[in-house]
Amino acid sequence: MESLFRLESEYARVSNDPHFQKEYGEYLRCFVGRPTPLQFARRLSQRYGCRVYLKREDLCHTGAHKINNCIGQALLARKMGKKRIIAETGAGQHGVAVASACAALGLRCQVYMGMTDFHRQSSNRMRMEILGAEVIKVDEGAGTLKEAVNAAVRDWVTHVEDSYYLLGSVVGPHPYPLIVRDFQSVIGSEVKRQVYEAEGMLPDMLLACIGGGSNAMGLFFPFLKEERVNLVGIEAGGRGGNNGQHAATLAMGRPGVLHGAFSYLLQDDEGQVLPSHSISAGLDYPGVGPELSFLKDSGRLKITAVRDDEVLRSFFELSRKEGIIPALESAHALTYLRNPVFGLPKDGIVVINLSGRGDKDLDIIAWEEEKRGQTK
Numbered sequence: 001m002e003s004l005f006r007l008e009s010e011y012a013r014v015s016n017d018p019h020f021q022k023e024y025g026e027y028l029r030c031f032v033g034r035p036t037p038l039q040f041a042r043r044l045s046q047r048y049g050c051r052v053y054l055k056r057e058d059l060c061h062t063g064a065h066k067i068n069n070c071i072g073q074a075l076l077a078r079k080m081g082k083k084r085i086i087a088e089t090g091a092g093q094h095g096v097a098v099a100s101a102c103a104a105l106g107l108r109c110q111v112y113m114g115m116t117d118f119h120r121q122s123s124n125r126m127r128m129e130i131l132g133a134e135v136i137k138v139d140e141g142a143g144t145l146k147e148a149v150n151a152a153v154r155d156w157v158t159h160v161e162d163s164y165y166l167l168g169s170v171v172g173p174h175p176y177p178l179i180v181r182d183f184q185s186v187i188g189s190e191v192k193r194q195v196y197e198a199e200g201m202l203p204d205m206l207l208a209c210i211g212g213g214s215n216a217m218g219l220f221f222p223f224l225k226e227e228r229v230n231l232v233g234i235e236a237g238g239r240g241g242n243n244g245q246h247a248a249t250l251a252m253g254r255p256g257v258l259h260g261a262f263s264y265l266l267q268d269d270e271g272q273v274l275p276s277h278s279i280s281a282g283l284d285y286p287g288v289g290p291e292l293s294f295l296k297d298s299g300r301l302k303i304t305a306v307r308d309d310e311v312l313r314s315f316f317e318l319s320r321k322e323g324i325i326p327a328l329e330s331a332h333a334l335t336y337l338r339n340p341v342f343g344l345p346k347d348g349i350v351v352i353n354l355s356g357r358g359d360k361d362l363d364i365i366a367w368e369e370e371k372r373g374q375t376k
Ligand SMILES: *Cc1c(COP(=O)(O)O)cnc(C)c1O
Pocket: 064, 065, 066, 093, 168, 169, 170, 209, 210, 211, 212, 213, 214, 215, 216, 282, 283, 327, 329, 330, 355, 356, 357
């Protein structure tokens, strides 16, 4: 708790410092490549009868929105006088973003990775090492994200004097969900301005996929008080049904505690955390952010889940209709267009957060294509 109290007070101080905000803004512009475009998707719009816009987070440096948060927290760590950054990674996307930010700021970087991920995600492991990070294999349990988080937290609480723990989504104990949300809110702030420039009004609906929930919170947060803007979060329904082969935490989970936060959780009757499944590594997590859990309960946020096979169709649809290969995570948000369980605003404005690019997913696509024996 002591480490968290210190982080909370330091963050409150630094986030109000105009020098810090200026420096963060400069890195967002020159290193990350912001503002990212808000693109009118002409062919999707024709097909679905509304004005579809894509927020192009896939064009960020390192290929997804994660870097917005990493560069922010790395700057915070440097301001706090920390010399070493600790992080966890599952598929390696967060690890690569952390390693890039640390290299740019001259911070030492150590990334924990479960042994299973360590072996199956060797290209991201290599990226991290090229960027100067040290990747540490965690030999416990299933050797995936949960064990990596445990190892990173254990390291942090014993080296809190000189080390900073850089968490990758709006999860974990306070103040992390708040810090990550603040840094990712640049997405929604830009969208608000960009939609207004393009259309002269607020959007009718915002769509984002939810893993831990950082790209969704980042898009939604600046619109929370705009009651007429509908917010829809799309989770990983995995193989479909309620048989445990999914990562639809908000749609199908129950409240509980994981990694220091009270939120919806995939758990069994005894409260043991259940393993999740998704075709996209970035959504394959049994927890979800506490603030998103609150927004679901309050009714402000609507939640739906889509299946892996539907997501694959959206992946190809965006590639072939708009010339953009999306991350499989982002393809979940796109799937809402074909499966609009809460409706679509006819001729209205729909903004979809294209959280990342799909180059990282080509092995999975090849594997799925082979399995299904189809070429669609
Ligand atoms: C990691 C990742 C996600 C899921 O994380 P959130 O915290 O829910 O945003 C979504 N999209 C992409 C491209 C990712 O890399």
